[in-house]
Amino acid sequence: MTVVALQPATPGKRATVKNYVKTIINPINLTTYTNEIPADQMAALRDLYPGGHARLWGLSPGKSPVKRDGWSQLSPGSKVLFYTGGSTRSFTVLATITYTAENDALARALWSLDNGDPFKYLYFLDDVRSINVTYDELIPYIRTRTDWGLNHLRGFDVLDAKRSAGLLDYLGIPEEDRTPAPDQAGYGAAVHQGIESTDRAYTAVYRKEQSYLRALLIGGETAICDLCGREFGRQYLRAAHIKKRAACTEAERLDAHSVAMIACIFGCDALYESGDVAVNDHGQIVRSPAMRPHGPEDDYFRTVLKGRQCSKWFAAAASREYFDWHWRVTFKNTLGMPGH
Numbered sequence: 001m002t003v004v005a006l007q008p009a010t011p012g013k014r015a016t017v018k019n020y021v022k023t024i025i026n027p028i029n030l031t032t033y034t035n036e037i038p039a040d041q042m043a044a045l046r047d048l049y050p051g052g053h054a055r056l057w058g059l060s061p062g063k064s065p066v067k068r069d070g071w072s073q074l075s076p077g078s079k080v081l082f083y084t085g086g087s088t089r090s091f092t093v094l095a096t097i098t099y100t101a102e103n104d105a106l107a108r109a110l111w112s113l114d115n116g117d118p119f120k121y122l123y124f125l126d127d128v129r130s131i132n133v134t135y136d137e138l139i140p141y142i143r144t145r146t147d148w149g150l151n152h153l154r155g156f157d158v159l160d161a162k163r164s165a166g167l168l169d170y171l172g173i174p175e176e177d178r179t180p181a182p183d184q185a186g187y188g189a190a191v192h193q194g195i196e197s198t199d200r201a202y203t204a205v206y207r208k209e210q211s212y213l214r215a216l217l218i219g220g221e222t223a224i225c226d227l228c229g230r231e232f233g234r235q236y237l238r239a240a241h242i243k244k245r246a247a248c249t250e251a252e253r254l255d256a257h258s259v260a261m262i263a264c265i266f267g268c269d270a271l272y273e274s275g276d277v278a279v280n281d282h283g284q285i286v287r288s289p290a291m292r293p294h295g296p297e298d299d300y301f302r303t304v305l306k307g308r309q310c311s312k313w314f315a316a317a318a319s320r321e322y323f324d325w326h327w328r329v330t331f332k333n334t335l336g337m338p339g340h
């Protein structure tokens with residue numbers, strides 16, 4: 001079961017912004033902190049971050065055990081949502097926790113103290129990405145024991161299993177991204193379980209949906225990809241959900257004409273699905289600043305998509321709210337500063 005932690009990082013205290021830039025916007029170089037990181041922690045971190053650079057955040061003990069208790073529920077694969085406030089009162093970062101450790105010395109070396117306490121309950125992060133989801137949108141999931149609607153009560157919190165699952169559904173995070181990759185034994189068990197039941201039922205539903213949507217959107221033997229504008233034989237085209245399928249409500253899934261577009265499997269479908277490419281609020285196709293540079297993904301964007309407009313965005317005004325969702329939640333945008 002994947003839990004979701006809520007982490008406020010609003011610029012109420014000036015130190016927050018400084019800390020945020022130091023270890024969330026930028027990763028730290030582990031080698032610089034050889035004296036502060038004990039050998040066992042360093043070995044684990046080297047495995048997780050072969051490049052030697054890691055992003056992390058920390059919690060101070062505080063007066064009650066609330067923060068420590070919440071932190072102790074975190075494990076590899078847990079998700080964390082950073083609330084950075086601003087006029088839209090938004091959560092702007094979603095990340096996956098890779099490792100937790102208590103480390104007083106590293107906390108003191110990295111950050112200022114919190115009323116005399118170091119932020120020593122650490123959690124390290126991976127897949128740190130920009131989102132833009134307001135507090136108001138998430139009220140059904142995040143209204144927990146403290147009322148997050150009130151500034152002064154907003155604190156670190158870990159959601160229970162039910163709320164975590166609801167929130168991850170809302171954000172369209174697929175099941176396979178909610179847990180770390182299984183080891184060999186876990187893989188064997190998963191394959192076995194899949195043969196037994198749920199995977200097969202899921203696949204059947206998914207195939208039915210896909211074939212209905214394809215028939216709806218792709219009339220003839222060929223059609224035009226809504227992203228690259230090239231004409232393909234129908235076997236090379238998918239009905240792609242503009243807003244992630246997992247995040248759609250039933251009503252949205254039934255909104256078939258607006259919620260899906262045609263995307264070619266030659267590259268457009270994969271780049272859009274991963275958030276490396278999105279459609280902005282002028283209907284233009286844009287590249288994520290986080291896309292791996294100089295690789296074939298980048299080549300594809302430059303030769304096939306750069307400067308293009310998305311035909312679906314112009315043809316179907318009702319699709320724009322789904323493109324907007326993808327832009328705010330799936331697209332790998334630049335990390336913003338707290339308070340903006």
Ligand SMILES: [Zn+2]
Binds near residue numbers: 227228230267
């Ligand atoms: Zn295409």
